[in-house]
Each structure stands twice: as structure tokens, then as C-alpha cells.
Amino acid sequence: MLVSRIIVAPLLAVLVFGCAPTWDSYLPAESGPVVEPTAGLSPPFGTTAVPDGFENPRGYRVGTGDTLNVRVYGQEDLSGDFSVDASGNISMPLAGTIRVAKLTTPEIARAIEHRLAQKYLRDPNVSVQVATLRPFYILGEVQNPGSFAYTPGLTVQEAIALGGGYTPRADQGLVLVTRRSSSGAQSEQVPVLTPLYPGDVVYVKERWF
Incomplete structure (x- = not known):
């Protein structure tokens, strides 16, 4: 009985992890439609569409304001x-x-x-x-809302720092990011370590209590 359990356990692990989505599943395809993420997962914002300025393996794509x-x-x-x-x-x-x-x-x-x-x-x-590069924008509960110069690799957390940090009323959890993409404007609540791209609008919400 013990031997059978030892054999079955690795097989289950292979089945579970073998079917799990990988990071490559979230990257834009080299051609054709972009792969959508698995429902229920929250990949970094921007991997589900190809915005005008999305920095993907095919290179930065120019947009208005550049x-x-x-x-x-x-x-x-x-x-x-x-x-x-x-x-x-x-x-x-x-x-x-x-x-x-x-x-x-x-x-x-x-x-x-x-x-x-x-x-x-x-x-x-x-x-x-x-x-x-065209600027990004940060609004809501930050000390100095407005537009700021974009630098490659910028995250939501760094954007909040550029905006002077949180106000006392700020919700320091998920942040709303809006991005114009090939399918129109998209908004999604994301964690602060999410990468940003040129033209993004970051909105820090007010906390309820």
C-alpha cells in the first residue's frame, strides 16, 4: 500500500503542474491573436492585449505623445x-x-x-x-497628482512615489490602472508591483474607513 502511494503522488503532481498555465501563456503571440489569461488568474496588467505602446518581444510600439x-x-x-x-x-x-x-x-x-x-x-x-516617451498619469489619493515622464520598467509603486506618496485617506491596496489598447480603453485593479507603460492612467482610491 505504501509503495502504491509513493508512485501515485508524483504522478498526480505531474498531472497538476503539467496542466498549469506558464508565463509564456500571457505573452503576446508573435503573430495572430493574443493569448487570453486563464479565468481566475491575475497576470500583470497589459499581458491580455496589445496597447499602442505595449513593450513586448516584438519591440516598443509608438503612440500619440511620443x-x-x-x-x-x-x-x-x-x-x-x-x-x-x-x-x-x-x-x-x-x-x-x-x-x-x-x-x-x-x-x-x-x-x-x-x-x-x-x-x-x-x-x-x-x-x-x-x-x-509619452507620459503616464496618476490621479486620486496621492500628494501631487498629474502627468509624469515615463521611464522603462516603471511600476505602480514607483509611480505613487513620483506622485508624492499616499494621502492619509488613500487605500493602499489594489490600484486602478486604465490603459488604451487595440480594443479600446481597459481598466483593471492591480497590485503595486505591476509594471506600467506609457500613457497609463493610475488612480489611487480613497479608503472607506
Whole structure:
């Protein structure tokens, strides 16, 4: 009887953990629809959709409010910093208006090269970098609510610190984060160690007692 229990226990463990979702289940797929999390679990916010600026394995995707540094080699008059407007476009000399929202910087560089090669330059060579990321916002029960510059790796806890910390009335539990994604605005209550992304709105609630 003891031997059978010893054999059965590892088999049960394999069955249970073999079926458990892994971190990879929450990452955006390389192509096609994004994998939804298993019901009842709370993965870090942002792994259930592809927001305009979601930092995923395919690279940062540009959105409204970002500023891009564009260099056209050998053409200094075409180079400079360009802000992404409310429509998700930038406007460049000669190249005109170019749609950049939801594209990575290599994709934007190729789009600019294609536009310039059509009429103006032979074999243009373009590089694109994100000069400044769009800000995030923190509201509610913090000492100094407002908009703040985003830095990669920022968490909700660090955002609260940038906002001057909690007020005496703040609920120091879960925090409401709102993010615009490819399917519209999404809001979710998250723990303070959750990573944030450019454009996120953090709302610290008031406690009830």
C-alpha cells in the first residue's frame, strides 16, 4: 500500500503542474491573436492585449505623445525630432505625413525610406529612435497628482512615489490602472508591483474607513 502511494503522488503532481498555465501563456503571440489569461488568474496588467505602446518581444510600439528622433543620412535638413500627433502621424519635410502609431521604430524607418525613395532620394538610409516617451498619469489619493515622464520598467509603486506618496485617506491596496489598447480603453485593479507603460492612467482610491 505504501509503495502504491509513493508512485501515485508524483504522478498526480505531474498531472497538476503539467496542466498549469506558464508565463509564456500571457505573452503576446508573435503573430495572430493574443493569448487570453486563464479565468481566475491575475497576470500583470497589459499581458491580455496589445496597447499602442505595449513593450513586448516584438519591440516598443509608438503612440500619440511620443517624440521620434529621425536621422536621414546625408540629409541633415530632413533629420530632427518629430512628435506623434493625436492622429498617430508625424510630418516630415519631403516625406509629408506618415502614419507611425502602433509601429516599431524599424518599421517606421522602413516606411520613411519607402516614402522618400518614391520621389526624392535614391536609396535613402533612415534610422529612428524614440526620443521621449509619452507620459503616464496618476490621479486620486496621492500628494501631487498629474502627468509624469515615463521611464522603462516603471511600476505602480514607483509611480505613487513620483506622485508624492499616499494621502492619509488613500487605500493602499489594489490600484486602478486604465490603459488604451487595440480594443479600446481597459481598466483593471492591480497590485503595486505591476509594471506600467506609457500613457497609463493610475488612480489611487480613497479608503472607506
